[in-house]
Structure formats: C-alpha cells, structure tokens
Amino acid sequence: MTQPLASLRKSLACAYPATFCETIALGAPSLDRRLGGGILRAALHEAYAETAADAPAATGFALALARRAIAGEQKPLLWARQEALTAESGAPYPPGLADIGLDPAAVAFIRVRDAKEALQAGAEAGRCATVGATLIELFGEARAYDLTASRRLALAAAAAGGPIFVTRIAASPAPSAAASRWLVRAAPSRALAANAPGSAAFAIFLLRQRGGAAGQEQHAWRVEWNRDRGAFEDRTFDASSLSGPVASLPAGGTPGEGAPQRAGRKFG
Amino acid sequence: MTLADARARAPRLAVAQADPDADERLMLRLAAFCEQFTPLVALDPPCGLMLDATGCAHLFGGDAAMRTCILQAMARLSFTGRATVAGTPDSARALARFGQERVTPPGEDENFTRPLAIAALEAKKETSVALTRAGLTTLGDLADRSSAALTARFGAETMRRLTRILGREDARITPLRPLPDCMVERRFAEPFLDLSAIENVLRPLIAEAMGILERRGEGGRAFEARFFRTDGAVASLRFETGAPSRNVEALLRLFRLKADSLADPLDPGFGFDVIRFCVLNAETLAQGQIGFARQGAQEGDVADLVDRLAARFGRERVLRFAAHETHDPVRAASYVYAASPSQTNPWLKPELGEPPLRPLFLFDPPHPIDTMAETPDGPPMHFNWRRVRHMIARAEGPERIAPEWWRNAVGRDRRTRDYYRLEDREGHRFWVFREGLYESETAAPRWFLHGLFA
Numbered sequence: 011m012t013q014p015l016a017s018l019r020k021s022l023a024c025a026y027p028a029t030f031c032e033t034i035a036l037g038a039p040s041l042d043r044r045l046g047g048g049i050l051r052a053a054l055h056e057a058y059a060e061t062a063a064d065a066p067a068a069t070g071f072a073l074a075l076a077r078r079a080i081a082g083e084q085k086p087l088l089w090a091r092q093e094a095l096t097a098e099s100g101a102p103y104p105p106g107l108a109d110i111g112l113d114p115a116a117v118a119f120i121r122v123r124d125a126k127e128a129l130q131a132g133a134e135a136g137r138c139a140t141v142g143a144t145l146i147e148l149f150g151e152a153r154a155y156d157l158t159a160s161r162r163l164a165l166a167a168a169a170a171g172g173p174i175f176v177t178r179i180a181a182s183p184a185p186s187a188a189a190s191r192w193l194v195r196a197a198p199s200r201a202l203a204a205n206a207p208g209s210a211a212f213a214i215f216l217l218r219q220r221g222g223a224a225g226q227e228q229h230a231w232r233v234e235w236n237r238d239r240g241a242f243e244d245r246t247f248d249a250s251s252l253s254g255p256v257a258s259l260p261a262g263g264t265p266g267e268g269a270p271q272r273a274g275r276k277f278g
Numbered sequence: 279m280t281l282a283d284a285r286a287r288a289p290r291l292a293v294a295q296a297d298p299d300a301d302e303r304l305m306l307r308l309a310a311f312c313e314q315f316t317p318l319v320a321l322d323p324p325c326g327l328m329l330d331a332t333g334c335a336h337l338f339g340g341d342a343a344m345r346t347c348i349l350q351a352m353a354r355l356s357f358t359g360r361a362t363v364a365g366t367p368d369s370a371r372a373l374a375r376f377g378q379e380r381v382t383p384p385g386e387d388e389n390f391t392r393p394l395a396i397a398a399l400e401a402k403k404e405t406s407v408a409l410t411r412a413g414l415t416t417l418g419d420l421a422d423r424s425s426a427a428l429t430a431r432f433g434a435e436t437m438r439r440l441t442r443i444l445g446r447e448d449a450r451i452t453p454l455r456p457l458p459d460c461m462v463e464r465r466f467a468e469p470f471l472d473l474s475a476i477e478n479v480l481r482p483l484i485a486e487a488m489g490i491l492e493r494r495g496e497g498g499r500a501f502e503a504r505f506f507r508t509d510g511a512v513a514s515l516r517f518e519t520g521a522p523s524r525n526v527e528a529l530l531r532l533f534r535l536k537a538d539s540l541a542d543p544l545d546p547g548f549g550f551d552v553i554r555f556c557v558l559n560a561e562t563l564a565q566g567q568i569g570f571a572r573q574g575a576q577e578g579d580v581a582d583l584v585d586r587l588a589a590r591f592g593r594e595r596v597l598r599f600a601a602h603e604t605h606d607p608v609r610a611a612s613y614v615y616a617a618s619p620s621q622t623n624p625w626l627k628p629e630l631g632e633p634p635l636r637p638l639f640l641f642d643p644p645h646p647i648d649t650m651a652e653t654p655d656g657p658p659m660h661f662n663w664r665r666v667r668h669m670i671a672r673a674e675g676p677e678r679i680a681p682e683w684w685r686n687a688v689g690r691d692r693r694t695r696d697y698y699r700l701e702d703r704e705g706h707r708f709w710v711f712r713e714g715l716y717e718s719e720t721a722a723p724r725w726f727l728h729g730l731f732a
Contacts, residue, residue: 063666063706066638070732073638086580099730100639104599104611108625109634110732114599115625118580118616120587121595131587140579196705196732198671199633206674207701208633210732235732238630 034079034173037241041231045190045219051079052171053189054164058178058217060195065099065179067196069147070110071212072175074235074242076143077112079173081240085142087112088135090120090128094149095179110210111237116142125152129159136166136174144174151181160186183217191218197232200245210235211245301325308357309454310512313504314552315348317461320451326374328367328451335363341381355510364390367451368442372398372417387445392418398443401436408432417443458502458556462486469508469549476544476553477530483555488524497522497563503533505544506552513544518593519585520617522563528582535589584616601625606682607636607697607728635677635699637709637729644726647710654716654723657698661710663727668702675699676712693719699731707731 033048042048049055055075059068076087091102104114118135122128125148132146146163148155155176164187167174176188183191193215199208216229233242285291301324309319309327315338318330331344338344341363352359364370364382369391373382376398382390391398394417396409409432414420420428421444429437441447462483470479480503491498499522505513517532537544588596597613601623604610628634649658657673675698693714700708709729714720 063704066730066732067706070638073732088583100637100641102599103637103640103729104601104625105607105636106634106638106640106729106731107599109628109636110638111628113625114601114611117599118584119597119599119613120591121597122591127591131591134586134590135583138579138583141583196707198703198705199701199707201672202633202674204674205672206633207672207699207707207731210634210707211705212732213705237628237634 034075036075036233037078037236037239038231038233038244040244040246041233041242044229045216046221049075049173050189050220051173052168053220054160054167054174054176054187056176056178056183056186056188056191058181058183058191058193060193062098062180064195065095065177067210067212068177068179068194069099069145070210070235071192071194071214072145072177073107073110073112074210076145076173076175077110077240080116080142083142085140085172086116086118087143087145088118088120088132088138088141089145089147090122090131090135091147092125092128092149093121093123095147096121098149098179109237110235111240124154125149126154129154129163132174132176133162133166136163136172137170139170139172141170141172143172146174146176147179148176148181149179152178155186157186160188164188188218189220190216193217200234200248208234209237298324306454307510307512308352308355310514311351311355311506311510312348313455313512314463314506314554315344317455317457318451318453319455320453322367322371326371328371330367330451330453331363345381354508365445366442366448368439368449369445372443388421391443391445392416392421394443396420399436399439401432401439405432405436456558458558459496459560460487460490460498460557461554462490463552463554465552466550469546469551470553471546471549473544473546477534479553480533480555481526481530483553484526484529487555487557488526488529491524491557491560491563494560495562495564496560497524498529498557498560499523500557500559501529501532502556502558504552504554504556505546505550506554507546508548508551511547515540515544516558517585517589520581520588522561523585524563525582528585531582532585532589535586539590581617588615588617604682605679607679608640608642609682633699634731637707638732640709640729641727644711644728647725647727649710649725655696657700658710658725661700661725661727663708668700668704668706668708670700671703672701673698679711697728 032051034051035042035048057068057072059065080087102119107114107117120131122131128146128148132144135141135144163174183193195213197211197213199211202208211232211234213232231244232246234245236243281293305321305325305327309321312319312327312329316329316331316334320328322328331341335341335344338347345361345363349359349361360374360379362370362373362379362382364373365384365387369382369387372391372394376394377390396406396415396417398417399406409420417440420440425437442449464479464483498519500516500518503515515533515536517536519532523529584596593615596616598616600612600614602610602612603623645663647661647663649661651658657675658670660667660669676696678694678696680694681692695711695713697709697711700710707730708727709731710725710727712723712725714723716723
C-alpha cells in the first residue's frame with residue numbers, strides 16, 4: 011500500500027518545482043510546528059478582520075507575513091487597497107510601515123475603486139515573479155471575490171512562486187481556494203515601562219489550512235510581532251505579560267463557519 | 279436678410295440656431311480626420327482647416343493629387359470644400375475664399391494673388407471701403423503702392439496681411455497637436471474591419487517604430503495609436519511607460535490593457551482606413567546588453583508591471599511612498615506615481631527595542647473625538663469614536679509636535695499637538711492628539727484621533 015503512495019509522491023515532487031512546497035515560517039517555533047513549517051509560499055492566504063475595528067490588526071498581520079515572505083530578497087511588496095477602506099481605517103502611513111519592519115521604499119501601493127479592480131491588480135501582480143508578495147485588501151462582502159476569483163489568485167501565486175495575501179474587512183469567512191485562512195483580532199500588547207503600549211499583538215485563529223491536520227489540534231494563538239527580529243513570537247500562554255483574561259471567543263458573536271467556536275471551546 | 283424675409287421667400291426653410299461651439303467641435307473632428315494626410319493640421323476659424331503639406335505631398339503623388347485626394351475624402355463624408363495649395367498659409371486661405379481653387383506652383387504666390395479683390399484682405403469694413411474709394415480694387419494695386427504710406431494710413435496689421443497673402447512673408451501654422459517624435463502608419467486598400475486581427479497590424483507597426491527609435495538610440499515614454507475610420511471618426515489610444523522602452527511585446531500588452539479598459543470599446547464601424555502608431559515622447563535609451571544582466575531584467579519586470587497597472591487604473595492610482603525631511607507627521611510622507619524618478623530622502627529606521635511609534639494608518643483629516651481625561655494635560659481615560667467608547671488600558675505620551683512656524687501662512691491657526699499612543703482594553707491601538715497647549719494656546723483643547731496602529 012505504501013509502495014504506490016511513495017512512488018506517487020516521488021513523481022509529484024518531480025512534477026512540481028521545489029517552490030511548490032516551500033513554506034514561510036512565522037518565526038515562532040510552536041506555531042510553525044503546528045503549521046507544518048509555516049504557510050505555503052506559492053499560495054493564497056486570507057486574513058479576516060474579526061470586526062471592522064480589527065481592520066488594522068488584520069492588515070498588520072498580513073503585512074507582517076508579507077515582511078517575512080520578502081525578507082532577504084530585493085523584491086517589492088505590491089499592495090492593492092480598496093478605496094472605501096480609507097474612510098474606514100485611514101490611509102497607509104509609510105513611517106508606520108517602517109515601524110513594523112517593512113521598508114516603505116519596497117512597497118508599490120495601488121488605490122483601486124472596487125473589489126473587482128483590487129483583484130485585477132492583485133492577479134496582475136501575483137503573476138509577476140519579481141513581486142515578492144502581493145497584498146489585496148477588500149472591504150465588505152465583495153461579490154467579485156468568489157471561488158473562481160480566489161482560484162485564479164491561487165493559480166497565479168503557484169505559477170509565480172510568491173504569496174498573495176487577501177485581507178477581508180467587514181466580511182464573514184467564506185469558502186475559497188486559499189491555502190490558509192486566518193481570523194485576526196487585535197490583542198492587548200505587553201506593556202512597556204510606565205504602562206506604555208508595546209509591540210503589535212494579535213489574537214489569531216487558524217480557520218483553515220489546506221492539507222493541515224484537522225480539528226482537534228490547537229488553532230488559536232496570541233502572537234506578538236517582533237519587528238527587530240522580523241518574527242512572530244508566541245505569547246499564548248504568557249499570562250504574566252499579557253494582562254486580561256485569555257478569552258478566545260470572538261467578542262461580537264461568531265462570524266461565519268464556526269471554526270472560531272472551536273477555538274472558543276479550546277480556551278473558553 | 280432677416281429671418282422673416284427669408285421665410286417669405288422660402289416657406290419650407292429649416293431654421294436652426296447658430297451654435298459656434300458645435301461648429302468648432304465639428305471642425306476639430308474634421309481636423310483629426312485630416313491628420314491622416316499630414317500630422318500638422320490647424321484650425322482656420324471660422325470654418326477652415328489649414329494643412330501643412332510640406333514633405334507630405336509626394337506620398338500622394340504631388341500637390342494636385344493630394345488636393346484631389348483630400349476633397350474626395352471630404353466628399354465621402356458629405357462635405358463640399360474649397361481647397362487650394364499655396365506657398366504660405368495666408369495666400370492659400372485668400373485663394374480658397376476669394377480666388378480660384380487651384381494649385382499654386384512654388385514661388386508663384388504673388389502672381390496668383392495679385393488679381394484678388396481687396397476683400398481678400400479680410401480687413402475692417404472701413405478699411406476696405408476707404409481702399410475701394412481710393413480706387414484700389416485688387417491686391418496688386420495695393421502691392422504697387424509705397425508700403426510706408428499705406429502703413430501710415432491703414433495700420434501695420436493690414437499691411438502684414440498683404441505681404442503674407444502675397445507670399446512675401448511666411449508664417450508657420452500652429453498645429454493642433456505637436457508633432458510626434460516618431461510616426462508609422464498602415465493604409466489599407468480596403469477598410470480594415472477585423473478587430474481580432476488588430477494586433478497583427480500593430481505588432482509590425484510598433485516594431486517598425488521601435489526600429490527607428492533604436493537607430494536613434496532612443497526609447498519611447500508616451501505612445502499613441504490612432505485609428506482613422508472610413509466615416510471620419512478618429513479613435514485614439516494613449517499609453518505611457520515609466521521608463522523609456524523599445525519592447526514591442528510590452529507595448530502591445532499595454533495597448534491591450536488600455537483597449538480593455540476603454541469605456542466605449544474600439545469600434546471599427548465601417549472599417550479603418552489608416553492605423554497609425556506615434557511615439558509622442560522619446561528619451562535616450564542606451565542599447566541594453568542581453569543576457570547576464572539578471573538583476574536588471576528583474577527590475578525591468580517590475581517597471582513593466584507598474585506600466586501595465588498604470589495603463590489600466592491610471593497613473594494617479596499606482597503609487598509609491600516618498601519621504602520628506604520634516605518633523606510634521608502629515609508632511610513626512612507623500613504618495614507619488616510609482617514610476618516617477620527615484621527620491622533621495624531615506625526612510626528613518628526605527629530604533630531597536632522601541633515599539634511602533636507611528637501608526638500604520640493615518641486619517642486625513644483627523645477625526646474629532648470626545649475624551650475624558652484625569653488631568654487637563656494627561657492622556658484620556660476613555661474616548662468615544664464612532665459611537666463606541668474605548669476604555670484606555672495603556673497610554674504613552676505626550677509627544678509634543680509643534681507646527682512648523684516657518685510654514686504658517688498669516689491667519690492660519692496651527693497649534694501645538696500633544697500626541698499620545700493609546701491602547702484600549704480590547705487591544706486596539708490608537709494615535710490621538712490634543713490640539714493646543716492648555717491655558718497658553720487654548721482654553722478648551724480639542725482631541726482628535728489621527729491614526730491606528732496594527
């Protein structure tokens with residue numbers, strides 16, 4: 011039984027270039043172990059903001075992932091953002107990008123009118139092998155982002171070898187061709203001296219990972235983005251540093267599929 | 279004749295209001311149509327077109343043949359016209375309006391224009407009346423007089439017109455569109471109808487233009503494809519590249535993107551007579567070395583991508599960030615077109631161990647918020663933004679940012695801002711400021727939310 015499987019694996023490994031299973035490690039060993047080394051490089055990944063107020067957190071999480079994807083490469087990040095988001099959460103501020111470790115000079119920013127244009131721009135950039143990472147930000151229940159559109163992005167990422175991140179604000183998780191899907195919420199940071207806010211912290215829930223171990227394992231973390239190391243740090247059980255209860259249940263009910271509920275059972 | 283008189287004579291007279299704007303629009307369309315004969319076309323108000331045929335006539339088999347060709351094209355559009363070919367624009371105009379239609383042989387302008395009536399001067403009414411009363415009926419009569427006396431009597435403008443009509447002085451026309459740096463075209467014996475094959479026409483055209491540019495050591499920055507329809511309509515598609523380019527396939531791709539993004543798609547109607555490709559703007563581009571230059575090729579790919587995106591979404595939407603040397607957070611960064619020349623200002627590197635001090639997103643303008651603070655000059659305990667109360671768990675500040683007084687226009691009120699980094703109990707991080715120093719600048723400082731941290 012194992013004989014044909016092994017040969018099949020071997021032939022698959024020949025058929026696909028090495029980049030196909032190359033992963034981007036998040037930098038936190040506990041997470042990477044759970045994810046099987048990290049998230050796939052040549053693939054589509056989604057980050058959902060849990061509530062509209064978590065939009066900066068979702069984008070920050072995706073930008074941090076993109077930062078890890080392009081680390082050490084002279085490749086730019088292409089960022090397509092729906093114009094409606096400017097009213098919602100403001101316009102990207104380059105010094106803030108530098109403050110989370112992205113070089114603003116390595117970012118091309120495209121302001122698009124609607125989701126359709128955002129996806130067009132993202133697909134165009136995603137197909138380009140010289141773009142290190144692509145970030146597409148969508149607002150609301152974008153009908154243009156359906157299974158076909160996400161499949162198109164996934165194929166573009168697979169062909170070009172760079173990751174495509176889609177952040178969705180004010181939308182509930184829906185089926186798509188994404189290799190991983192995350193729900194992101196802002197989390198209290200570790201206080202610095204004199205109770206000053208610390209580094210960006212996120213509560214993240216892994217809603218789906220293609221080919222990942224299903225269900226019963228851990229899929230909710232509280233992570234902190236360490237800009238100086240350019241890596242995430244797992245602070246899930248760092249109770250001393252994170253004040254407040256480690257409540258994983260989404261605050262405003264559970265959007266969508268119910269995976270966060272599983273997350274809630276784990277911790278709640 | 280009054281309208282009533284005219285109606286009395288011809289009861290079925292169709293009457294329409296004069297519409298000079300519509301007339302001009304029509305003339306502009308005709309001018310665009312005439313660009314298939316020569317790139318230098320100017321309007322000759324009120325109802326004329328001036329074509330500079332220098333160096334173009336031989337393509338049509340000489341002046342007379344070109345004139346016939348243009349008149350035939352006009353006739354196909356149901357326009358009748360009077361056309362003359364002459365040495366200077368003014369003599370051509372005078373001959374077309376007041377003389378015989380014909381082709382003036384080179385250097386014969388004066389002989390042909392001398393018999394024209396004084397009206398050909400198109401001078402003021404009193405001038406023509408005075409000239410006629412003096413017994414001067416033709417331009418020839420006028421030309422024989424001493425010009426000093428005539429200038430003293432009728433003004434320099436009239437005399438300049440005279441010398442120009444006689445061809446003694448030349449004036450250049452001001453073409454509607456500047457001459458492109460390079461121009462190639464295809465003329466079709468039969469109107470070209472098949473849009474799907476349009477790239478088969480464009481590819482060799484672009485390749486030809488690029489060949490010309492290559493010999494000059496140049497690359498194009500701005501391009502235009504023009505489609506002259508049989509029925510007189512002219513469609514034009516412009517696109518630009520961020521860096522000088524001679525890449526035929528990249529240009530074709532830009533063309534395709536531009537054509538796809540058109541609000542009203544390219545319509546051949548009854549077919550295209552002429553398809554033209556112009557390089558509007560060319561810049562020096564050295565011969566690139568093929569091979570080994572892997573890094574260079576990759577940069578080129580990103581530039582291509584920027585061009586493609588700019589062609590589809592417009593230059594104002596494809597951006598990069600530019601740093602400015604100022605402590606004013608709003609002015610510290612701006613958005614510029616992604617392919618605009620590189621900036622020199624570096625981005626400030628964050629200090630090791632510091633948390634993010636600047637927000638990821640900035641609101642412009644800042645949102646006013648209601649706050650409750652323990653002390654007048656302390657951070658807020660909570661604030662209301664978008665009808666949600668945010669209870670502050672952590673705060674840092676103030677970071678005092680004074681306005682740039684050397685920029686303050688007179689009467690513009692800009693006050694010192696005290697910025698705080700705040701974090702609410704849910705973990706959302708905010709950048710807020712209090713405007714105005716308490717007591718010294720304002721009695722009741724207002725609070726604003728300026729940005730959001732990740």
